[in-house]
Amino acid sequence: MKKEEITGAEALLRSLSAEAVEDVFGYPGGSIIPLYNALYDYRDRLNHILVRHEQGAVHAAQGYARASGRVGVCFATAGPGATNLITGIADAQMDSTPIVCITAQVAKDNLGTHFFQEADTISITNPITKWSYEITHAREVAPVIAKAFHIARSGRPGPVLVSITRNAQTECTEYEYVPHVPRPELEKYRSEYTEAFLSEAAETINTAARPMIIVGQGVTLAGAEDDVRALAEAGNIPVVSTLLGISAFPTGHRLFHGNVGMHGNYAPNLMTQNADVILAIGMRFSDRVTGNVARYAPHAKIIHVEIDRAEIGKTVRVDIPLIGDAREAAQALTPRIENRDRADWHRFIEGLKAADTSRRTALRDGYLGMAAAVDAVARLGSGEALVVTDVGQHQMFSALYSRFVRPRSMITSGGLGTMGFGLPAAIGAKVARPDREVVLFVGDGGLQMSLQELGTVMQSDVGLKIVLLNNSFLGMVRQWQEMFFDRRYSFVEMANPDFLQIAAAYGIPARRVESRCELDSAVGQMLAAKGAYFLEVVVENEENVFPMIPAGAALDDILMQQKT
Amino acid sequence: MEKTYKITAVIENRIAVLNKITSAFLKRHVNIESLNTEKTTPEAITITIMAHVPQETMQRLAAQLGSMWDVISITCKEEK
Numbered sequence A: 001m002k003k004e005e006i007t008g009a010e011a012l013l014r015s016l017s018a019e020a021v022e023d024v025f026g027y028p029g030g031s032i033i034p035l036y037n038a039l040y041d042y043r044d045r046l047n048h049i050l051v052r053h054e055q056g057a058v059h060a061a062q063g064y065a066r067a068s069g070r071v072g073v074c075f076a077t078a079g080p081g082a083t084n085l086i087t088g089i090a091d092a093q094m095d096s097t098p099i100v101c102i103t104a105q106v107a108k109d110n111l112g113t114h115f116f117q118e119a120d121t122i123s124i125t126n127p128i129t130k131w132s133y134e135i136t137h138a139r140e141v142a143p144v145i146a147k148a149f150h151i152a153r154s155g156r157p158g159p160v161l162v163s164i165t166r167n168a169q170t171e172c173t174e175y176e177y178v179p180h181v182p183r184p185e186l187e188k189y190r191s192e193y194t195e196a197f198l199s200e201a202a203e204t205i206n207t208a209a210r211p212m213i214i215v216g217q218g219v220t221l222a223g224a225e226d227d228v229r230a231l232a233e234a235g236n237i238p239v240v241s242t243l244l245g246i247s248a249f250p251t252g253h254r255l256f257h258g259n260v261g262m263h264g265n266y267a268p269n270l271m272t273q274n275a276d277v278i279l280a281i282g283m284r285f286s287d288r289v290t291g292n293v294a295r296y297a298p299h300a301k302i303i304h305v306e307i308d309r310a311e312i313g314k315t316v317r318v319d320i321p322l323i324g325d326a327r328e329a330a331q332a333l334t335p336r337i338e339n340r341d342r343a344d345w346h347r348f349i350e351g352l353k354a355a356d357t358s359r360r361t362a363l364r365d366g367y368l369g370m371a372a373a374v375d376a377v378a379r380l381g382s383g384e385a386l387v388v389t390d391v392g393q394h395q396m397f398s399a400l401y402s403r404f405v406r407p408r409s410m411i412t413s414g415g416l417g418t419m420g421f422g423l424p425a426a427i428g429a430k431v432a433r434p435d436r437e438v439v440l441f442v443g444d445g446g447l448q449m450s451l452q453e454l455g456t457v458m459q460s461d462v463g464l465k466i467v468l469l470n471n472s473f474l475g476m477v478r479q480w481q482e483m484f485f486d487r488r489y490s491f492v493e494m495a496n497p498d499f500l501q502i503a504a505a506y507g508i509p510a511r512r513v514e515s516r517c518e519l520d521s522a523v524g525q526m527l528a529a530k531g532a533y534f535l536e537v538v539v540e541n542e543e544n545v546f547p548m549i550p551a552g553a554a555l556d557d558i559l560m561q562q563k564t
Numbered sequence B: 001m002e003k004t005y006k007i008t009a010v011i012e013n014r015i016a017v018l019n020k021i022t023s024a025f026l027k028r029h030v031n032i033e034s035l036n037t038e039k040t041t042p043e044a045i046t047i048t049i050m051a052h053v054p055q056e057t058m059q060r061l062a063a064q065l066g067s068m069w070d071v072i073s074i075t076c077k078e079e080k
Helices: A010-020 A030-042 A053-066 A084-095 A121-128 A138-153 A164-169 A197-206 A217-221 A226-235 A266-276 A326-336 A343-355 A358-362 A368-381 A393-401 A422-434 A452-460 A475-484 A499-505 A516-528 B019-029 B055-064
Strands: A005-007 A023-024 A046-051 A072-076 A099-105 A131-135 A160-167 A172-174 A212-216 A240-243 A254-258 A278-281 A300-306 A321-322 A384-391 A438-443 A465-470 A510-511 A533-538 B002-012 B030-043 B046-056 B071-078
Touching: A005 A212, A010 A030, A010 A164, A023 A053, A023 A278, A023 A321, A023 A368, A023 A422, A030 A072, A030 A099, A030 A164, A046 A422, A046 A452, A053 A072, A053 A084, A053 A099, A053 A422, A053 A452, A084 A099, A084 A121, A084 A160, A099 A138, A099 A164, A121 A131, A121 A160, A121 B019, A131 A138, A138 A160, A138 A164, A138 A172, A160 A164, A197 A278, A197 A300, A197 A321, A197 A326, A212 A226, A212 A266, A217 A226, A217 A326, A226 A326, A254 A266, A254 A393, A266 A343, A278 A326, A300 A326, A343 A499, A358 A368, A368 A393, A368 A465, A368 A516, A384 A393, A384 A422, A393 A438, A393 A475, A393 A533, A422 A438, A422 A452, A422 A510, A452 A499, A465 A516, A499 A533, A499 B002, A510 A516, A533 B030, B002 B019, B002 B055, B019 B046, B019 B055, B046 B055, B055 B071
Parallel strands: A023 A046, A023 A072, A072 A099, A099 A160, A131 A160, A212 A240, A212 A278, A240 A254, A278 A300, A300 A321, A384 A438, A438 A465, A465 A533, A510 A533
Antiparallel strands: A005 A172, B002 B046, B002 B071, B030 B046
16 A cells, blocks of 8 residues: 655655654744744644844753753754754754754755755755765655754764755655664764773772762763762762753752862862873863863873763873763773772862862952852752753853752853853753743843843743843953953944843843842742843952962962952 | 874664764864765664774763764774
């Protein structure tokens, strides 16, 4: 019997349903009208969120993926629709976020003719996608979508782009969906360590006097949070995290000491420089983590658990590579790890923490800085909130002062550092996790890079809590100009609109706080609000983020306050 | 120190894969001095590239090429 024939557009929607996709972020346009026409009949199965700019769609898909662990999906039309996705795709590539971007393309016969809204999407996105494909026949739809989802989520996740020409959307095809199973020789990720490597790693940890674990996002991506905690507890080993690893380990745990990196906590950075063994799990030793590589972790043997073999030894020498899944590796290591007292090492770490004066300065009485706002949300929300940030000073304060009791609770643009990421990513996170309190911390600069998405919050009734930390400056650049460019403030001052009027225009309840004494009641009011809420905190104009490791310096050179 | 390397990659036989390979060279600012492509099976194309690069760059480049989904296999040899 002949199989039922459907259009390529419908085949695409059915394929998404076969991949259990429930939510899609998108924006229609000329070449993608056939897909949106088919979507009209799938509204009961696919929840489409209409954004206000395609960049909002891709960042929302990223936020959705990172909050839920599922693949985020976005739609955009050909030409400008597709090119507007670029920043988000590059961001997802840097931060290993599984997303599938579906972009339309002009009809196959019109390719290469400078047709209206034609852009060479595949070439443009090649260097920033994990995989990409242009569908020119409807029959390709189901197998390509199956492969796209497999690649986006497998191993080290990443962004996949599928371009579909207009004719492939309207042509009819037989439809059958078969999940993608790659030939074994094409499977890119497999564990590549032997028993001998595991034993050597365990022996190295067991005989260490000053070991530490660095938790990266790979722990979250592998769902290895409990396994890594078990590993740390088994060996009584102190734990720190990278920026993207935050919330993979409970911040209140006795073994957890904060974050490493340029604006990480004092103790973790100094621990790195004193450790004799570093067990790095699912992280990539970015320049923001290592500082001056030549002076990084001078006494440490490095054990690197990492699924992407291309990361092994890329920036830092690795003594024992364990190429594979973080969860499997942690489970394999734990029974081999012996509990050791290491009282001197733990005492040393407590001493470092006590010596960190930056916290007292940032939270001092009566002072309304960014830290106080982040701390108020952490205190009054009991660390239950899912925190999303934009990029800049507020991002670093959010990383330093938030508290987390649950995994997948911190979503931030790490590798690419994309301003404008925060608001749409928070929308995506709230759509993925309507059961959770989602709080966005955003600066006045970054908010205005994707301000239009307040329209999405309004139309789709996204119950998001927005905390604007407004210092009327592009604060991080201003801090660098102050510290390293003789206070030559070159184009960092912002003349801002009345944000409360903007929130009101979108029907979002809002409040402004200008003194520290109002802060707790305002944050309490925000957290008690049923739907979306906009809280503007007018913070000190020229506050600097500390601790800080100046660019090119070693982790020992960490500053806890301004040099005078 | 720069050396001459011969990179042999077996890639999927379809449009755009060669573009992905060359953009990995572009990203690291490595010039391709010789390039040969040949269909070796119905599904695969074998490409051979000669490039003059520092060893460290070559290692990172080969690792990146090896992690691409459209690359079936890759070998990299120093040319004397």
